[in-house]
Each structure stands twice: as C-alpha cells, then as structure tokens.
Amino acid sequence: MKTAVIFEERKDQIYRKGEQPFELACNRESLAGAVSQRACVFCGSRVVLYPIADALHLVHGPIGCAVYTWDIRGALSSGPELHRLSFSTDLQEEDVIFGGEKKLEAALNELIERYQPRAAFVYSTCIVGIIGDDLAGVCKKVEAEKGIPVIPVQSEGFKGNKRAGYEAACKAMFRLVGTGDTTGISPVSLNILGDFNLAGEIWIIRDYLKRMGVEVVANITGDGRIADIQRCHGAALNLVQCSGATLDLAKMMKEKYGIPYIRVSYFGIEDMAESLYQVARFFESRDPEIMKRTEAVVREELEELHPKLVEFRKDLEGKKAAIYVGGAFKAFSLIKAFRHLGMKVVMVGSQTGTKEDYRELEEITDPGTIIVDDSNPLELSAFIKEKDVDIFVGGVKERPIAYKLGVGFCDHNHERKIALEGFVGMYNFAKEVHSTVISPVWQFAPRRQKQKEAGNE
Amino acid sequence: MSDNNPVTVVESRPGALDTRVSARKARPSYVSTTNACKLCTPIGAALAFRGIEGCVPFLHGSQGCATYMRRYIISHFREPMDIASSSLGEKHAIYGGGPNLKKGILNVMGKYGAKIVGVATTCLTETIGDDVPMILKEFRREFSDLALPHIVFASTPSYSGTHMEGWHAAVRATVEQLVTDKVSENGTVNIMPGFVSPADIRYLKEIATDFGIRPTILPDISETLDGQALEDYETIPSGGTSLEAIREMSGASASIEFGRTLSCLETAGNVLKKRFDMPLYQIGMPIGLRETDRFFQALEAITGRETPQLHQMERGRLVDAYIDGHKYVSGLKAVVYGEADLVIGLTSFLVEIGIRPVLVATGSKDKVFKQAIEEVCKGIALGASLPAIREGVDFFDIAEEAEGLKPDILVGHAKGYKMAREWNIPLVRAGFPNHDRFGGQRILHLGYRGAQSLLDRIINAIIEKKQADSPIGYWYI
Ligand code: SF4
Ligand code: SF4
Numbered sequence: 001m002k003t004a005v006i007f008e009e010r011k012d013q014i015y016r017k018g019e020q021p022f023e024l025a026c027n028r029e030s031l032a033g034a035v036s037q038r039a040c041v042f043c044g045s046r047v048v049l050y051p052i053a054d055a056l057h058l059v060h061g062p063i064g065c066a067v068y069t070w071d072i073r074g075a076l077s078s079g080p081e082l083h084r085l086s087f088s089t090d091l092q093e094e095d096v097i098f099g100g101e102k103k104l105e106a107a108l109n110e111l112i113e114r115y116q117p118r119a120a121f122v123y124s125t126c127i128v129g130i131i132g133d134d135l136a137g138v139c140k141k142v143e144a145e146k147g148i149p150v151i152p153v154q155s156e157g158f159k160g161n162k163r164a165g166y167e168a169a170c171k172a173m174f175r176l177v178g179t180g181d182t183t184g185i186s187p188v189s190l191n192i193l194g195d196f197n198l199a200g201e202i203w204i205i206r207d208y209l210k211r212m213g214v215e216v217v218a219n220i221t222g223d224g225r226i227a228d229i230q231r232c233h234g235a236a237l238n239l240v241q242c243s244g245a246t247l248d249l250a251k252m253m254k255e256k257y258g259i260p261y262i263r264v265s266y267f268g269i270e271d272m273a274e275s276l277y278q279v280a281r282f283f284e285s286r287d288p289e290i291m292k293r294t295e296a297v298v299r300e301e302l303e304e305l306h307p308k309l310v311e312f313r314k315d316l317e318g319k320k321a322a323i324y325v326g327g328a329f330k331a332f333s334l335i336k337a338f339r340h341l342g343m344k345v346v347m348v349g350s351q352t353g354t355k356e357d358y359r360e361l362e363e364i365t366d367p368g369t370i371i372v373d374d375s376n377p378l379e380l381s382a383f384i385k386e387k388d389v390d391i392f393v394g395g396v397k398e399r400p401i402a403y404k405l406g407v408g409f410c411d412h413n414h415e416r417k418i419a420l421e422g423f424v425g426m427y428n429f430a431k432e433v434h435s436t437v438i439s440p441v442w443q444f445a446p447r448r449q450k451q452k453e454a455g456n457e
Numbered sequence: 458m459s460d461n462n463p464v465t466v467v468e469s470r471p472g473a474l475d476t477r478v479s480a481r482k483a484r485p486s487y488v489s490t491t492n493a494c495k496l497c498t499p500i501g502a503a504l505a506f507r508g509i510e511g512c513v514p515f516l517h518g519s520q521g522c523a524t525y526m527r528r529y530i531i532s533h534f535r536e537p538m539d540i541a542s543s544s545l546g547e548k549h550a551i552y553g554g555g556p557n558l559k560k561g562i563l564n565v566m567g568k569y570g571a572k573i574v575g576v577a578t579t580c581l582t583e584t585i586g587d588d589v590p591m592i593l594k595e596f597r598r599e600f601s602d603l604a605l606p607h608i609v610f611a612s613t614p615s616y617s618g619t620h621m622e623g624w625h626a627a628v629r630a631t632v633e634q635l636v637t638d639k640v641s642e643n644g645t646v647n648i649m650p651g652f653v654s655p656a657d658i659r660y661l662k663e664i665a666t667d668f669g670i671r672p673t674i675l676p677d678i679s680e681t682l683d684g685q686a687l688e689d690y691e692t693i694p695s696g697g698t699s700l701e702a703i704r705e706m707s708g709a710s711a712s713i714e715f716g717r718t719l720s721c722l723e724t725a726g727n728v729l730k731k732r733f734d735m736p737l738y739q740i741g742m743p744i745g746l747r748e749t750d751r752f753f754q755a756l757e758a759i760t761g762r763e764t765p766q767l768h769q770m771e772r773g774r775l776v777d778a779y780i781d782g783h784k785y786v787s788g789l790k791a792v793v794y795g796e797a798d799l800v801i802g803l804t805s806f807l808v809e810i811g812i813r814p815v816l817v818a819t820g821s822k823d824k825v826f827k828q829a830i831e832e833v834c835k836g837i838a839l840g841a842s843l844p845a846i847r848e849g850v851d852f853f854d855i856a857e858e859a860e861g862l863k864p865d866i867l868v869g870h871a872k873g874y875k876m877a878r879e880w881n882i883p884l885v886r887a888g889f890p891n892h893d894r895f896g897g898q899r900i901l902h903l904g905y906r907g908a909q910s911l912l913d914r915i916i917n918a919i920i921e922k923k924q925a926d927s928p929i930g931y932w933y934i
Contacts, residue, residue, distance in 0.1 A: 006568060030520050030544040032557040033564030040521025062580045062615040063490065064497025068525035070872075090490040093617045096584055107489035126519055126581040127616070130550060158519035158550045158581060377539050378568055381690035396528050400537040404690045446688040 006379045007034055013374060015358075018367035024358045026373040027163070035376045037324070037397055038351045040157030042125050043069070044165015047414060048245050049121050049153065049172065051196045052224035053077035056117035058087045060104050060135065061125030065157070066090075073414040074198045077223050082117055091127065101133050108142045108150065118226035119149040121172060129156030149226070151175050162326070163352045170248035173220065173229060177253060180227060182234025188283045188290070189215035190237040194246035195266070195421070197222025198414060204422040205266055208276055211297045212290055214283065220246060233257045237282055239264050239275070242329050266421035267333035267429075269305070269340055273298045301423035309340060312430040315438050317342035319390040324372075324380060324398055325412055328353030328361060334393060334412065335364055341430055346387040349375050377401055388451075390437050406445025408436035484858060491853035494794055494872070495820025497615035499577045500526045501623025503540050504652065506575030506609070508676025509631065510697035513571040515541040517558050517589060518579030519550075533890040533897045534655075534682045537694065541565045541574075545581065554582050555592040562596065566606055569692045572700060573607045575627060583614035607700065609634050619821040621796050624652050625722060628675060632725040636706045639733055643708035645671045646759055647735075649725050650903075651715045651742065651798055652889065655683035657903040664904060667765045668756050673702045673709065675725065683898040711736040711759045713752075715743065716798035717829035741833065742798050745806025745908050746775060748833070752904070771905040778912055779810055785916045787811040792859045792876075794818040794869040795888045797826050797848075799902070803868055803887060804844070805833035806908055812915075814844040815862040822849040852876065866915065871897075883918035887911065 012025040030036035042059075046069045050057060059066035066088030077083065089107045091100050104122070112120060120142075124135050135152040143150040153172045155165050190209070195202045202222040209216055217235040218228035238250045238261035250261035262282065264275035280294035321338050323331050328350040335345045348361055349372035361371055370383050381401050384392060392402035395413025402409040410432050412420065420429045442448050503514035503526055516523045523542035530538045541564070543549075543557040558576070565571050578589060593608055611630040613623045628649055650661060658679035665672035680696020706712075712735055714726040719739055726737040738759070743752035749772075753764045764772075791812045793803050797819040804814050817830055827846045834843055845858060856876050867873045867884040871891045877884035891897030901907040920934050 007564065029546045030542075031560075031564065032544045033515070033541045033561030034544075034568075035523075035539045035541050036520055036544065037524065038520055039524040040519055043521050043525070058489070062497060063493050063495060063619075064500065064522060064525070064580075064615050066490070067493050067496055068529050070492065086492050088490045088493060089488075090493065091580075091616045093614070096580075096614075096616050103488060110487060111489050111491075126521075126550070126579075127584050130581065130584045157521040158545050159547050161520075377537060377690070378692060385689075396531055397524070400531055400535060401690060403535075404537060404684075404687065406686070445686050450688055 006376075006382060007031055010034065010374075010379075013372060014379070015362070015371045017362055017365055017369045017371065022359060022362045024355070024362075024371060024373060026353055026355060026358060027161075028374065030161070030374055035378070036351075036374055037376060038161055038374055040126075041160050041162065041165040041168065042123055042155040042157045044162035045153045045155040045169035045172070046123060046165070047073065047196070048166055048169035048221055050083055051075035051077070051222045052121075052226065052229070053083045054080040054118045054225050056082060056087065056111055056115055056120040057123070058089070058108060058111060058120060059123045059125060060089045060100065060128050060133070061091055061123075062127060063088055063090045065123075065125045073196060074417045075196045075222055076200045077197075078203075079225075082115055087111055096127065096131055099131055099133055100128065101138050104133065104135070105138050105142060108138070109146070112142070112146050112148065117148065119151065119176065121151050121153050123153045123155050125155070126157040129159065149176055149179075161352060166245045167248050170246060170252065173249055174252050176226060176229045177249075178230075178233045178257065180230030182231050185217055185231070185234040186215040187236055188213060188287050189217050189235045190239050190279065191218045191220055191232045191235045192216055192222075192239050192241070193220045193250055193261070194241040195219070195222045196414065199417050199419040201266070201419045201421040201425065204419060204424060208297055208422065209279070212276065212280060212294045213287060214279060214290075220249065233259065235259065237262065237279070239279065241266060242327050245327070263329075265329065265333040267330065267425065268337035269302070269423065269426055270336055271333045272422055272426070273302075305423045305427055308427055309430055312434045313340075313342045315434060319343045319437055320346045320387060322347035322384055322387060322389040322392045323412075324349045324375060324392070324394045326351050326395070326414075328357035330412065331361060332364065335361075337426060337429060340426070341433060343391075343433075345369065346389060347372070347383045349373060349380075381405060391433055406442050406447040408433075408439065408442070410436060484854070487853070490851045492872070492875070493820060493851045494818065494855065496529075496620035497522075497580075498613035498618045498620060498623035498626070499579050499615060500529065501620030501625075501652070502575065502577035502611050502613045502627035503623075504530065504620075504678070504682075505624045505627035505631075505676045506577070507538065507681050508678040508697050509573055509575065509703070510695075510699040511570075511572030511693055512575050512609075512697065513539065513541055513565045513569050513573075513693060515543070515561065515565060515574050515576045516579055517543045517554060517576055517587065518545060518581045520544045522579045522581075529890065532892045535898070536682050536684055537690070538682075539569070539692075541569075550581065550585055553585065554587050555595070558587075558589070558592055559596045559599070562606075562608065563600070566603075571606045571693065573609060575631075576608055576610045577613045577623065577627065578611075579613070580615045583612065583616075607635060621652065621798070621821055625719070625724060629723065629725045629728060631675065631703060632706065632728050635700070635703050636729065636732070638704070638707065640705050640708035642710065643671075643705055645673050645702075645705060645709040647706050647709045647712040647726070647729065648672050648674045649712065649714045650674060652796060653715070653742070653903060654889075654898055654900050655679040656899045656901045657907065660901060660904055660906060664756070664768065667767060668760050668762055670756070670760060673706055674698060675703065675706070707733045707735075709735060711738060713738045713740065713755055713759075715740060717741040717801050717832070718797045718823040718825055721824045741805065741829070742802035743903050743907075744799075744802030744911075745809050746772070746779070746905070747809065748802055748805050749904050749908065768905065771909070775905045775909050775912075778909060782912060782916045783811055785919050788813060789865040789919070790815045790862060791866045791868055792816045792818070792855065792862070792864040794855055794867075794873060797821050797823045799888045800869075801826070801829045801833060802902070804830055806911060807868065808834050808837050810912060810915075812866070813838070813842075815864055816845045816847065816855065816859050818847040818850045818855045818858075820850060866918065868915070883922050885911070885915050885918050
C-alpha cells in the first residue's frame with residue numbers, strides 16, 4: 001500500500017527508489033503551512049559556532065532566538081564553559097523603532113568586561129536584518145576598543161535555510177584563521193572540522209589520532225578555542241566531518257593556505273576505520289610507520305567491539321529503520337551502521353541535503369526506499385506507517401512522531417548525550433537501538449496491538 | 458534588566474511590612490540579558506491555541522521561530538507539537554508576507570483539516586508591518602467559495618512582552634473574535650486558568666464537576682499536550698476547548714480568571730464582562746491554602762453551593778500535612794522565579810508553610826507584581842520581612858542577587874538548575890519548562906491537591922538533601 005503524497009507542491013521532494021529515474025528537488029524554501037522540521041539561518045550558524053567554548057556568543061535580537069538556543073547541544077568543553085550561557089540584547093520596542101546599535105554596543109562592552117572572552121561572535125537575527133542595524137560597524141568599533149576579535153555573524157533567519165547559516169559561520173571563523181602563530185606545529189598534524197564534541201565525541205577521535213601519532217592543531221568547533229583556530233592554518237590537513245557545516249571553511253582554507261581537506265565520517269565501523277586510514281594514507285610519505293599504527297588502533301578497537309555487536313544483532317536481524325536527520329551526510333553512515341546490525345533502512349531523509357547527497361543516498365539504499373527532503377510530521381508519520389518500521393532515527397522533534405506510532409526511537413541529533421562516534425560510539429548506538437527496539441512497551445501501543453490482532457486472525 | 462531603584466517605601470501603618478530586604482542594596486542594571494527567565498510572545502500564543510479543539514497554531518514569520526518553539530515545547534510535554542509557519546524568505550520579508558500567509562493557511566486547511574487556525578505574528582512580521590487582519594480579510598474574500606476554517610488572530614511581537622503576554626493575547630483574541638453573539642443562559646462557568654499544567658486542568662474539571670458545574674475551560678491543554686497512546690498519529694491532537702463551547706461562553710453564569718497580575722490587562726474575562734455583562738471573578742492562581750480557599754469561595758458564590766465534602770476533606774488533610782511537615786521547612790529561605798502569576802501563587806503557598814521567600818523574581822514586567830507579592834505575604838511572612846521582589850530579570854540577575862541571601866531551596870522551572878547545582882541546594886520544579894525531568898506535564902500546582910503535592914515534593918527534597926549530605930544516612934528522619 002502506498003500513501004498519497006501529502007503536499008502536492010512537495011511531490012518532487014519525495015522519491016521512492018526504483019520507481020523512476022532518480023530525481024529529487026532540494027534546497028528550496030520550506031512550504032508555507034507544511035510544518036517543516038527545519039530551523040533557520042541563525043540556527044545553522046548558532047549550532048556550528050556554539051561549541052567554541054572560550055568565545056562570547058551574543059545573539060542580537062528579541063529574546064526568543066537566544067532562549068531557544070540556550071545550551072541546546074551536549075557540546076562539552078575540557079576547559080571554559082562560556083558557550084553554555086545564553087546572551088541576548090533582548091530587543092525591545094524602542095530598539096526596533098530607533099535601532100539597536102547602541103544597545104548592542106553597550107551589551108558587548110558589558111559582557112566582554114564581565115567575562116573577558118578570547119573573542120566574541122555576534123549573531124544577527126531576522127529582525128536585525130529588517131531594522132538594518134550596522135552589525136559589522138558596531139563589531140569593528142568594539143573590536144578596536146577591546147582588543148579582541150569581535151565578529152559579526154550575518155545570520156538573519158529568513159535569508160535562506162540552515163545551510164546558509166553554516167556558510168555564515170564559516171565566514172565568521174575564517175576571519176580568525178591566519179591570525180595566530182604557527183611555530184612548532186608538527187608536519188603530521190591536522191584540524192578536526194565539523195565535530196561538535198557532543199557527549200565528548202571529539203575526545204574519542206583525538207584519542208585515535210594520538211595513538212596514530214597525529215597532532216591535532218584545532219578542534220573546529222567542538223571543545224574549540226579561539227587561539228587554536230587562529231593558528232589552525234599551520235596544520236597539514238583538514239578533516240571535515242558532516243556534509244554541510246564546515247565544508248566551506250575547509251574550502252576557503254584550501255584556497256588561501258593551500259591546506260587540503262578530506263571528508264570523513266566517524267559513525268559506524270567502516271566509515272570510522274576508513275577515516276583513520278585516509279589520514280594515515282595522507283601522512284604515509286611523511287611518517288612511513290603511521291599505517292601500521294593505524295591498523296593496530298582499528299584492530300584493537302574492533303576486537304573489543306565485534307563480539308558485543310554480534311550479541312545485539314541476534315535480536316535486531318531483519319528489523320526496519322527510518323532515518324530523518326539534519327544533514328544528509330550522517331545518513332550514509334547510519335545506513336551502513338544499520339547493516340552491521342542486520343537491519344534495513346527503508347526511509348531516509350534530511351532537512352538540508354544537497355543534490356549530490358541525495359544521489360549518493362539513492363545509490364547506497366535498497367529498492368523501494370523512500371528518500372525525502374525537508375519533510376514534516378504528516379509525511380514522516382505516513383512513511384513510518386507505510387514502511388512499518390521498528391525504529392526511527394531523528395531528533396527531539398521527531399521523537400513524539402515515532403512514539404505516537406508505537407515505534408522505537410534513537411536520538412541522533414545534536415541534543416543527544418550519548419557519544420555515537422568512533423568504535424565505542426558504534427557500540428553505544430547498537431545498544432541504544434537494541435534497548436528501544438526490544439522494549440516490551442510496544443506490545444501495549446494501540447497500533448501494535450491492532451497489528452497483532454490482525455496478524456492472528 | 459533589573460530596576461535600578463529597588464528602594465520601596467511602604468506606607469507606615471500598624472503591622473506594615475518591613476521592606477529592609479528589598480532596600481538592601483542597589484544592583485547595577487544590565488543592558489545585556491544573560492540566561493533569560495522568560496520566553497518570547499508567540500510561544501505563549503501557540504501554546505494557548507494548542508488548547509482549542511481542532512486548532513492549528515500558525516506563526517506568521519520565518520520558519521526558524523516555529524521550529525525552535527516546537528522543539529522547546531516537545532522537550533517539556535513529550536507530545537507532538539505541530540506549529541505551522543508562513544516560512545517567509547527574503548523576498549517576503551521585503552515585499553510582505555501576505556501571499557505566504559494565505560498559502561500556508563490553505564495548506565493547513567487541506568492537510569490538517571484545521572477547524573480553527575490560530576495565527577500569531579512574530580517579531581519579523583510585526584517589524585515589516587504586515588497588516589494581518591487585512592490579509593485575512595482578503596483571504597476570506599478570495600476563497601469565499603471554500604469551507605474556510607475560523608481564523609483567530611493575535612498580535613504578538615516579542616519585543617514587547619513575554620510568553621505570558623502571548624498566552625493571554627491568544628485567549629483574549631479567541632474570545633473577542635469567536636464569542637460574538639449572546640446565547641441564552643446555559644449554566645456553564647468560564648474558567649480561564651492561564652498557563653497551568655494539563656494535570657491542573659484535569660483537576661479543575663473534577664472540582665467543577667463536583668460542584669455540579671459545566672465548566673468551559675479556555676484553553677484546555679489537558680489532552681492536547683498530554684495525550685493518550687493511540688493507533689495513529691493524529692494530525693491535530695484530540696481534546697481542547699470546542700468551538701461550540703467557546704461560542705456558548707456568552708451564556709455562562711460567570712467567568713473566573715486566575716492571575717493577580719491580570720487586573721491591569723485587557724483580558725478575555727474583561728471582554729466577556731463588557732460584551733455580555735458577565736460577572737468576572739479575577740483571583741490569584743489557586744496555589745496553596747488561602748488562594749485555593751478564594752477559588753472555592755468563588756465557586757460557592759457562583760453556584761450557591763457549599764464546597765463538596767470531598768474537597769473539604771482534601772483541605773483538611775492539607776492543613777494536617779502543613780502541621781505534620783512544618784518543622785522540616787520552617788524558616789528555610791527560598792528563591793522563587795518564573796511566570797509572574799505562578800510566582801505569586803507559589804510565594805503565597807511558601808509563606809503559608811513557613812518558608813521564607815527571600816527573593817521572588819520574574820522575567821516579565823507587570824505593574825502589579827510587587828503589590829501582589831506584598832498582598833500574599835501580608836501578615837503571614839516569617840520574620841516580618843518581605844522578600845526582595847524583582848521584575849524583568851534574567852538568571853544572571855537572580856543568581857547575583859540570591860548569592861548573598863544564601864537560599865536553602867529554589868522553587869521554579871528547570872532552567873534554575875545551574876544555580877541549584879552550583880549552590881548544592883534542591884530545586885523543586887514547578888511550571889514550564891521542565892526539560893530535565895520526566896513528567897512536567899503532570900506536575901500539579903493548583904488547589905488543595907496541588908498544594909499537597911508541592912508540599913510533599915518540597916519536604917522530600919529537603920529530606921533527600923539531608924540524607925545525601927549526611928555522613929551517616931539516617932533511615933528515620
Ligand atoms: S524572532 Fe521573535 S518570535 Fe521568533 S523566536 Fe525570536 S523572539 Fe521569538
Ligand atoms: S527570528 Fe529569525 S533568526 Fe530568530 S529564530 Fe526566528 S527565524 Fe530564526
């Protein structure tokens with residue numbers, strides 16, 4: 001049985017593999033009234049820059065934009081925790097009428113004096129774009145007075161979608177790059193881009209790299225430090241995780257500083273291992289022993305992980321999964337990770353995938369899989385039912401959709417507090433998937449009960 | 458931002474309260490907001506609209522606001538919360554959002570089968586100056602051949618007000634725009650409870666039923682934000698105040714509104730009073746014994762009936778528990794924060810049980826907040842001193858101010874957790890949001906039963922801390 005396409009205008013943003021030649025529209029404005037799961041440009045830049053822990057993050061706008069992004073992620077810091085506070089200019093009516101520049105300047109001065117941050121990021125929101133505050137001008141002035149970088153992030157919510165926010169964030173960070181001293185950096189060194197250190201994940205990756213003998217110059221942006229970013233152009237390589245968030249920064253660094261980048265993923269066994277091997281291959285000419293050490297790391301980790309996965313697989317074999325995530329890149333790894341658990345992905349979608357992302361998804365999925373761009377609760381619930389899945393992977397907004405339909409859920413979004421990266425992350429993932437899929441509670445869910453009755457008749 | 462001049466002069470009269478605590482020291486007034494203790498206006502409207510049957514909340518603005526609010530609300534209620542948006546992009550921001558608003562409503566009609574669409578503006582559309590009533594008028598004309606839903610509209614710019622203003626604006630707009638005709642007397646009573654929990658609303662219904670009243674509770678989020686496990690994903694969650702019931706509000710024998718700060722607002726109750734000459738009982742949120750007594754007195758006055766035995770007994774047990782528990786809490790210092798009316802209610806309750814609120818704070822600015830706090834403390838506050846009363850503050854202000862007061866306990870929503878953790882004192886969660894505990898939607902605040910449950914939770918929090926801090930770990934405390 002096939003569910004009707006829910007919104008006529010969104011027909012070409014949904015594809016069922018094998019039905020016709022691949023074609024999927026994406027990167028559009030969300031349809032009015034469709035309850036998109038997407039946020040805004042500001043959201044994109046906020047989530048990327050937020051984990052830089054020793055910077056001040058000031059949201060210039062009315063209160064909501066700052067409140068809803070207050071410590072929203074589980075991005076950990078090994079030192080300062082300035083990023084976990086929520087700062088706003090809380091614009092009031094008179095500011096909207098007469099302009100908010102004065103207030104912004106005063107707020108910046110006040111907060112910089114109070115917290116002595118290493119830099120400040122100032123985010124513009126929708127309304128700032130409308131009232132036309134000269135964000136760059138104010139930042140420049142305060143920067144000169146306070147002697148720290150004060151960087152405007154042009155992230156007016158309505159000027160595109162989350163992807164545009166990533167770009168704004170990258171532009172902002174690029175202003176820092178190249179301003180620090182690079183002496184003493186090893187030739188076997190790299191920057192980690194696009195990892196947000198959720199639940200301490202970047203520490204897992206750094207540990208692998210350390211065991212391989214690679215120096216990490218800067219974490220961009222999880223557990224990030226301004227000083228590291230300022231000297232990160234001294235690294236030999238950029239390691240870019242995730243499709244959207246920091247790719248632009250890597251490209252800019254390649255152009256200006258000639259630093260090559262590779263795109264990696266730390267989710268799942270193959271992708272994690274392959275990422276490390278890619279690094280090893282890159283540095284092999286400079287450090288002939290690196291491949292051996294890398295193989296050892298992978299071997300040690302897998303020896304520990306494998307028997308545990310086999311256990312989980314016993315219960316999970318043949319179960320079906322649906323995936324709806326922010327960036328499509330994550331979905332590739334998730335599909336492979338589910339295969340390791342003997343599970344099949346029957347629906348996959350993202351908020352901000354690109355044409356290339358979706359084409360690649362089409363290649364690696366099985367026939368019949370639904371691929372969808374910028375979806376909404378109505379569609380997602382219809383797909384879950386149509387495909388009769390056992391688990392739905394998404395974020396907080398997707399959770400009640402799964403639960404209302406009596407379907408297990410795994411949070412793979414930025415709010416999770418469980419590390420899913422690396423080999424240990426694969427174990428955590430398997431454990432979480434297992435714990436929800438095998439839970440006895442589903443048998444009480446009305447939809448499941450009905451299915452069971454129907455099956456027994 | 459805090460008031461720069463915290464010194465208050467209370468008229469000297471016999472038994473007048475000492476205001477030394479409030480006059481203690483002048484704190485600087487900050488320009489920046491750090492960890493806000495309020496939310497933006499449209500989220501309040503969206504929440505209120507969620508309590509109307511068949512209604513889809515619709516934000517006229519860019520996509521981000523709606524998505525952020527959904528996430529925020531879902532984390533507390535753990536229920537689906539679909540908020541539609543006109544998803545404005547750059548060109549709409551320049552040329553006006555009318556076309557997208559219309560398109561969005563059509564989509565919500567078609568796919569959600571909305572009976573009512575609750576439209577609220579956002580900062581963006583208020584700033585670009587979209588004339589929403591006019592756009593809606595055009596919309597109704599253009600699509601007059603379709604079966605259109607009712608569209609309720611509330612103006613909710615976030616740069617003037619907090620989520621509570623948004624909530625009340627949506628409730629008032631609903632009444633203003635839907636309760637237009639006088640129906641004949643129908644023996645109902647309108648209750649506008651404000652932003653209370655689904656559990657509170659279920660309990661209010663019980664009370665009303667026990668009084669033999671047919672209540673119309675507006676809005677009613679008791680089912681829509683705390684629903685059952687069902688067979689299917691409901692496009693619009695069942696429950697909520699029905700359109701029929703809303704229409705019939707003009708035939709009620711009286712209206713009751715909770716909230717001591719409402720007196721200076723143009724509320725839904727005022728609209729009904731003016732339009733239909735309907736008696737209005739504006740009373741504080743019935744939290745604790747005395748405020749609940751007032752509520753029951755109102756019900757007695759409206760129905761001419763005595764409080765049913767069941768509730769008298771609940772009251773009796775509550776007083777008994779007040780006595781049984783008093784030593785655990787007597788003299789403890791509390792910091793209370795959150796929505797103004799909730800804070801007033803909680804403060805009233807805390808002083809009853811002998812806890813000393815040393816600081817009561819809210820992120821909003823209400824003309825009568827201070828006065829209301831003084832009223833509920835009058836003649837009962839321990840140590841004959843008033844708490845410091847702060848409006849328009851954020852958590853940075855609250856923490857700075859409270860630090861020197863050495864509170865023993867925090868009472869408020871979950872965002873005070875950081876302070877509680879730093880000071881190693883219990884945080885008793887009340888109100889919204891509750892993002893770090895399970896069951897926020899089931900916290901009971903109102904009535905004798907709510908006071909009982911708050912009392913139990915507070916005392917147990919104190920005992921738990923004693924046990925945790927004790928090197929011995931007593932079994933009998
Ligand atoms: S723009 Fe206004 S309505 Fe939107 S989230 Fe920010 S404060 Fe709230
Ligand atoms: S106002 Fe704009 S920037 Fe703020 S949350 Fe809404 S869409 Fe995003």
